[in-house]
Amino acid sequence: MKFLSQLTQSSPLKYRNQAIAVAIVLVVGLVLAIAILFSNKSGTKTEEHDEATHKGEHAEKTGEEAAPDQKGPHGGRLFTQGTYALEVTIFEVDSVPVFRLYPYQNGKAIAPGASDVTVLVQRLGQEAQTYRLKPEQDYLTSTDELEEPHSFDVKIKAIFDQKTYEFHYEQIEGRVQMSEQQRKHNGIETQVAGPMLLQSTMSLLGEIRLNADNTVHVVPRLTGLVERVLVNAGDKVKQGQVLAVISSQLLADQRSEVLAAQKRFALAKKSFEREKKLWEEKISAEQDYLAAQNALQEADITRQSAEQKLAALGANSSIGTTGGSLTRLEIRSPINGTITEKNIAMGQVLKEDATIFTVTNLDTVWVEAVIPAKELGQIKVGQKAMINATAFEASTSGKVSYVGSVVGDQTLSAMARLVVSNAKGLWYPGLPVNLVVQSAAVNTPVVVASEAIQSVNEVSSVFIKVGDQFEVRPVELGRTNGKFTEVVKGLHAGETYVSKNSFLMKAELGKSSASHDD
Structure with a gap:
């Protein structure tokens, strides 16, 4: 200021006016700077107050001093x-x-x-x-x-x-959101779960077996040497047809005993008839008649016993067709059927209990299937089933004739059996088959389309719909007919679920990878 005063006093008039203008500019700039400084301080205080007030209102509204996602000592x-x-x-x-x-x-x-x-x-x-x-x-x-x-x-x-x-x-977990437009584009359809008259089916694996009720194991019933074998495995035989011929000394001994018993019986019979006639004519005493009668009865008993022993061996006292040899035994087929097993050869020495042939009537066969213990309640005697061959195109029907009453300790399952006609010979024992067992129609409270069921985390599940939101719902399943399946637990009648292309929901769920807290 002193400089400006000196300049004004010592300078001409034009310099004096310039100095005054500069002074005015300096003063105005100083005033503006002070105003701006005080304005910034006031604004900062106001913002800090507003933020503190907002925080206080939020804390009062929630009533929580810690954030909801804060973890506790146990991880919750x-x-x-x-x-x-x-x-x-x-x-x-x-x-x-x-x-x-x-x-x-x-x-x-x-x-x-x-x-x-x-x-x-x-x-x-x-x-x-x-x-x-x-x-x-x-x-x-x-x-x-x-x-x-x-x-x-x-x-x-x-x-x-x-x-x-x-x-x-x-x-939130297991939830997917999809608009109506997206659902139409992906072909996703929904239905309402509800009751249905359901005739359930159960798919099982089975195997064709010989009908044990129509199968006979042929044994020689005495030791002997094989002289001839007349049939082979696979041959069809008639009841009474000779299968093999063996030679046995035991058979000769038994036949000799029968022949001796028959001759004694014939002699005792003649003696009885003679004594009877003499007694009736009052020539001999009654005592002689009674003794002859007793001898006849004993001879008859001995004869019958010897013949029955021979019959038990599968032979008879006649030796006409055996070439006049007491040692030869003809092994005959006990039934009409097919030789399904052969364990005999020329020159072989047989034991009395050896199974030399197995003869089976293949007009009917068994179908045996393994039933898991949890599904035993759905299988009943008399239920119809469709049987399909797995090796070639063939199918037939049958009824359940037997359901096992014992569950295996290791397999935790039981066996069911069906009797199937095999008049055309298509069903070979040992052939694996698929069975579809049908039960009686039952009024079922909650049923969904089988296509809707997906395995999520190895659990059977369906996707329910509420608005545009879809959520996976674990379910416990019951009976099924292939197209529809009963829901025992997890879904209520009236709830809407994804019935078609639900696998797309599962794929979308996999992308979200939603999971609940540990």
């Missing part, structure tokens, strides 16, 4: 109000899934019995379910199982020290 969600806190977990290690809640006060664990807690679970498209909790050790646990999926809206109410605390969180 930790919720806090004032000095009280609850840690919420879902426990499913070596047990069914249940809620486990850990209460705290001032950051320290407190006795679980001091808190009265209820949990309200709201699932997509279902009525809310209340879970009561009871104290155990250092936590509260729900008494009911928390069923899958663990996707729901949760409201918790806790009463501690005469004060009520409320917490809320949402947990």
